[in-house]
Amino acid sequence: VSNQQKILSKTEFSCQNDEEFCYSKDSEYKKSIKYLFYDINPVEGFNLRRDVYIRIANLVGKINSESENFRIVLVLPPWNNLYHWKNMQVHQSRLKWSHFFDLEKLNEYIPVIELETLLKRNEGSLLIDQVFYLESNHQNLGKEEFNRIEFFQDCENTPYYKEITKVIGGEFWSYSEQISAKQCQKVSFRGTNHFLAKHLIKIFSNLNHLMIDRSEVMIHEEYGQSEYWKCRKSMKYSENLIQKAFEFRTKYLNNSTDQFYSERNSVLKFEGNYIGVHIRRGDFVKYRRTLSILKISQQIKNKLDEMKLNQVFIATDGNLKEFNELKGYLSEYQVVRYTPDLEELKKFKDGGVSIIDQLICAYSKFFIGTKESTFSLRIQEERELLGFDESTTFNCFCEEEKICQTSKWVLKL
Numbered sequence: 001v002s003n004q005q006k007i008l009s010k011t012e013f014s015c016q017n018d019e020e021f022c023y024s025k026d027s028e029y030k031k032s033i034k035y036l037f038y039d040i041n042p043v044e045g046f047n048l049r050r051d052v053y054i055r056i057a058n059l060v061g062k063i064n065s066e067s068e069n070f071r072i073v074l075v076l077p078p079w080n081n082l083y084h085w086k087n088m089q090v091h092q093s094r095l096k097w098s099h100f101f102d103l104e105k106l107n108e109y110i111p112v113i114e115l116e117t118l119l120k121r122n123e124g125s126l127l128i129d130q131v132f133y134l135e136s137n138h139q140n141l142g143k144e145e146f147n148r149i150e151f152f153q154d155c156e157n158t159p160y161y162k163e164i165t166k167v168i169g170g171e172f173w174s175y176s177e178q179i180s181a182k183q184c185q186k187v188s189f190r191g192t193n194h195f196l197a198k199h200l201i202k203i204f205s206n207l208n209h210l211m212i213d214r215s216e217v218m219i220h221e222e223y224g225q226s227e228y229w230k231c232r233k234s235m236k237y238s239e240n241l242i243q244k245a246f247e248f249r250t251k252y253l254n255n256s257t258d259q260f261y262s263e264r265n266s267v268l269k270f271e272g273n274y275i276g277v278h279i280r281r282g283d284f285v286k287y288r289r290t291l292s293i294l295k296i297s298q299q300i301k302n303k304l305d306e307m308k309l310n311q312v313f314i315a316t317d318g319n320l321k322e323f324n325e326l327k328g329y330l331s332e333y334q335v336v337r338y339t340p341d342l343e344e345l346k347k348f349k350d351g352g353v354s355i356i357d358q359l360i361c362a363y364s365k366f367f368i369g370t371k372e373s374t375f376s377l378r379i380q381e382e383r384e385l386l387g388f389d390e391s392t393t394f395n396c397f398c399e400e401e402k403i404c405q406t407s408k409w410v411l412k413l
């Protein structure tokens with residue numbers, strides 16, 4: 001590491017969205033701006049995508065702390081009709097990140113820009129220099145290569161991005177008329193975000209716009225460690241979602257705290273007098289092992305009795321029949337669910353409604369989630385940021401008749 005690099009890695013830079021360079025506070029140093037684009041396998045859900053954002057953001061952080069003369073701005077891909085967003089009566093394509101998250105807070109962790117903003121600045125068109133399409137299928141590799149823990153290997157030169165993407169549908173976030181790429185390449189990849197960062201630092205020195213597709217193939221270097229949490233903390237929800245969850249808690253659950261990420265240990269002042277539950281149904285029933293509604297209701301009942309509570313908030317993607325079955329088993333208790341009217345649905349969209357569900361669960365006195373669901377994981381993280389005791393957070397429904405503990409991914413900042 002050169003002296004210059006050491007100085008620069010300790011210097012804070014700030015990037016304005018409409019400038020060509022990022023400047024240090026005293027304007028002594030400047031770095032040119034380059035853009036990293038990314039996309040994910042279209043079938044992945046909202047909460048897995050949020051995890052992939054952290055992997056990418058940590059990669060950008062790593063590059064920015066190590067590169068001497070440029071700084072990466074991450075281009076936020078619009079949210080387009082995700083597989084689980086089933087409400088057909090609302091428009092759910094090309095949604096901006098600011099619809100769900102506080103952009104200023106995201107920018108505090110790494111420099112980000114919405115794709116639409118960048119497109120407007122470039123008079124409606126963009127030419128990406130290079131696309132890397134990560135492949136996790138390593139069949140073509142020899143044994144020796146495969147046995148290496150991490151590798152990054154060009155496996156095929158693919159001149160037209162369309163050729164790859166037509167298989168999975170959708171090109172360049174539905175902007176294929178306005179966005180194109182000079183060169184696309186499939187890359188056989190196995191490794192972490194830091195490992196990819198090492199390669200990208202070199203590659204970026206000759207390019208300005210680079211895209212990583214199928215970026216979920218890249219895993220975390222430090223899952224659950226300090227940089228993970230710093231980034232997770234910067235993913236604060238947008239104000240109108242926080243506000244709606246607050247109104248709901250006040251009106252239906254008698255819980256009216258508006259504190260957000262307060263000091264740890266002050267949490268008892270604002271926890272709600274209810275149990276929060278996430279019951280993942282939908283496609284999960286088909287692809288994972290799930291419990292019957294009867295078993296779930298028994299575990300909720302036992303916990304309510306043990307804690308001498310009578311209110312439970314249910315977040316679920318289950319259908320009305322499943323919800324009514326659950327309610328039937330819990331008829332002596334107050335069972336609450338957030339059901340948006342059409343106006344709210346149009347305003348918040350399916351993604352916003354799911355965040356409201358998550359926020360209401362986050363403030364509960366005790367949370368029970370669904371094993372292996374990233375939706376439940378995001379609620380657990382929120383509770384960690386809010387400062388709840390971990391014993392009230394890392395719980396899930398279990399085969400063994402009673403609630404059991406999940407892995408504890410505790411806050412490390």
Ligand SMILES: C[C@@H]1O[C@H](OP(=O)(O)OP(=O)(O)OC[C@H]2O[C@@H](n3cnc4c(=O)[nH]c(N)nc43)[C@H](O)[C@@H]2O)[C@@H](O)[C@H](O)[C@@H]1O
Nearest residue numbers: 043044045046047048084315316317353354357373374375
């Ligand atoms: C089976 C696998 O499951 C993985 O899901 P998993 O980690 O639970 O979590 P997600 O990746 O978020 O995908 C589940 C989606 O289902 C909806 N959903 C689930 N639970 C709720 C809820 O309580 N309230 C509301 N409003 N919506 C809910 C929501 O759109 C959410 O993004 C997927 O990422 C994979 O692609 C695959 O489908």
